[in-house]
Amino acid sequence: MALEIVGRQMGRGNDVDRIVGLCWRSEEDDRTSKSSLGNLVSYVQKYGDQALLVRARNGRRINIAVYQLDGVNYLRTYADGDWTDNLLALPLC
Helix, strand or coil, X not given: XXXXXXXXXXXXXXXXXXXXXXXXXXXXXXXXXXXXHHHHHHHHHHHCCCCEEEECCCCCEEEEEEEEECCEXXXXXXXXXXXXXXXXXXXXX
16 A cells, blocks of 8 residues: 655754654545654565655656665655655645
């Protein structure tokens, strides 16, 4: 089941604002909810990089993958062959 990410929750850690959770909508049944970043990282690790997505303005599907930096797992979009920070452009939820 794919989840479309529709918003972000921000928090403060190490004196930096960062995404701590994401709001989503199920493509299967239109259910909506919020999940922590850690839970969504585990979800992608279990179901693969087709499990989470965002929609580009043109409606194109952009998958979200686990990205590791300095031993920490993050979620990032992978579009047109590049890792991007498109999740930061989502509205707050």
